[in-house]
Amino acid sequence: MPQTPAEQQVAARKSSVIMSTTPFPSLGPPPWPARLTRASLWVGAGGLLLILICGPAYRFGMVGVRAALLTLVAGLVILVAATLLTIIGLLVASARKVRIPRAAAVVGIIVGLAASGYLLSWIERAKSAPPIHEISTDLADPPAFVAVTALRTQSHAVNPPEYVPLVHGPGGTIIDVPQMQRLHYPDIQPLQLAAAPAAALEAAQRAALRLGWEIVAFVPAEGRLEATDTTAFFGFKDDVVVRVRASAGGARLDLRSKSRVGLSDVGTNAARARAFLKLVEGG
Numbered sequence: 001m002p003q004t005p006a007e008q009q010v011a012a013r014k015s016s017v018i019m020s021t022t023p024f025p026s027l028g029p030p031p032w033p034a035r036l037t038r039a040s041l042w043v044g045a046g047g048l049l050l051i052l053i054c055g056p057a058y059r060f061g062m063v064g065v066r067a068a069l070l071t072l073v074a075g076l077v078i079l080v081a082a083t084l085l086t087i088i089g090l091l092v093a094s095a096r097k098v099r100i101p102r103a104a105a106v107v108g109i110i111v112g113l114a115a116s117g118y119l120l121s122w123i124e125r126a127k128s129a130p131p132i133h134e135i136s137t138d139l140a141d142p143p144a145f146v147a148v149t150a151l152r153t154q155s156h157a158v159n160p161p162e163y164v165p166l167v168h169g170p171g172g173t174i175i176d177v178p179q180m181q182r183l184h185y186p187d188i189q190p191l192q193l194a195a196a197p198a199a200a201l202e203a204a205q206r207a208a209l210r211l212g213w214e215i216v217a218f219v220p221a222e223g224r225l226e227a228t229d230t231t232a233f234f235g236f237k238d239d240v241v242v243r244v245r246a247s248a249g250g251a252r253l254d255l256r257s258k259s260r261v262g263l264s265d266v267g268t269n270a271a272r273a274r275a276f277l278k279l280v281e282g283g
Contacts (some may be wrong), residue, residue, distance in 0.1 A: 030080035034100045037089030041101075041108045044082030048115060050075030059235030065261055068234065083112030090115035126266040130180040131169050133159055134258035135269040137190045137277075139178040141255045142230050143243035147217035147226045152239065161239075169263065185270045191253040191277050197223050200280075203245045207279035211272075213240065229257075229272060236261065238269060240276075253280060 050071050058068035084107050093100045117252040136142040142163040145152070149161045169175040181188065193200045200268045204225050205218055213227035216239075230237050236259065255276060257269040 031093075031096070031098045031265050033089050033093035033096060033098045037086055037093060037100045037105050038275055040082045040085040040089055041104060044108055044112050045087060047075045047078030047080075047082055048111070051079065051115065051119070054236070055233035059233075062223060065234075072119075076116065079112055080116045082111055083116060086112065093201070122266075126264065129264055130184045130265040131264045132173055132177050132180050133262055133265045133269065134163065134177065134252070134256065135181060135185065135188055135273050136158070136163060136256040137188055137273070138243075138254040138256075139181065143224075143241045145226065145239060145241050145258075146224065146243070148228060148239040151216065151228065152260055155237065155260060158262075159258060159260055161258075163256065163258075167263070188270060188273050188277075191255075191281060192247065192250065193252040193280070197244045197246050197251040199203075200253055201225060201242070203280050203283065204242045204244065204253060204276075207276055208240070210241070210279060211275060231268065237266075238272070240272070242276075253277075 021158045032099050040151065052061075054071035054075065057063045057071070058065060063071070080200065086105055090105045090109070092098075093102075144163075145161045152161050167175050167177060193203070195203070198220055201218075201220055201223055205215065208215060208225065208227050211229070213229045215225070215227050217224065217226040219225070225242040225244075227240045227242075228237055229240060238257055238259045240255065241258075242259045245252050245254075255273055257272050259265045261268060
């Protein structure tokens with residue numbers, strides 16, 4: 001049955017009301033908190049990627065040590081900035097009830113804070129470490145490298161194999177290496193063992209293997225062991241020589257550990273010496 005003109009006007013008004021109240025999605029760009037959060041997550045992922053690849057890139061010879069460290073610093077700066085911007089985007093979006101990928105934002109913030117905190121604490125330790133790159137339990141007569149000298153030459157090690165008591169520091173300063181060691185690592189001393197020199201050298205070999213060192217030379221006749229230790233992330237190679245001599249009541253064990261590159265070892269050689277001496281002393 002055909003509608004009257006009045007009924008047609010009523011139906012048109014109902015249709016207009018329905019169309020005007022239908023929740024069509026916005027066709028415009030998302031609000032800025034959503035854009036900021038998403039962009040910060042992507043930028044933070046890029047910074048984290050730079051941090052993760054700089055070590056392996058140096059380890060496999062793709063970049064030099066300077067480029068690797070600069071990449072690490074750049075990645076850290078990017079990650080810190082991106083994490084802070086993600087926090088801002090999440091807070092503003094929550095206050096304004098703007099839809100954002102909250103789960104991804106929270107995960108990104110946690111990862112960013114954890115990675116940044118770890119690296120910043122490492123940088124603080126590096127700043128507090130003395131600017132030296134070798135440790136010796138005998139500062140008057142440091143054990144000498146023999147077998148690893150050729151390896152250092154082949155790898156174009158910047159630091160010479162000899163024990164150098166005075167080295168050039170930043171700004172033309174002269175660094176007294178023995179004095180620095182006495183000041184910062186007074187606990188690193190020769191180890192006195194109630195064992196024959198041969199047994200002491202064998203104990204040193206067992207400790208070196210437990211620590212994952214690569215044994216380069218084991219010379220019982222000379223009471224000498226030489227090894228190379230490779231750091232986990234960057235793959236820096238540091239060399240170690242252990243010397244065992246007979247002493248009253250047993251044997252005296254001395255150790256020297258030296259980095260191939262870098263002015264400061266960030267305390268790595270001291271930590272290595274402590275771990276080794278503790279293992280040998282514990283049997």
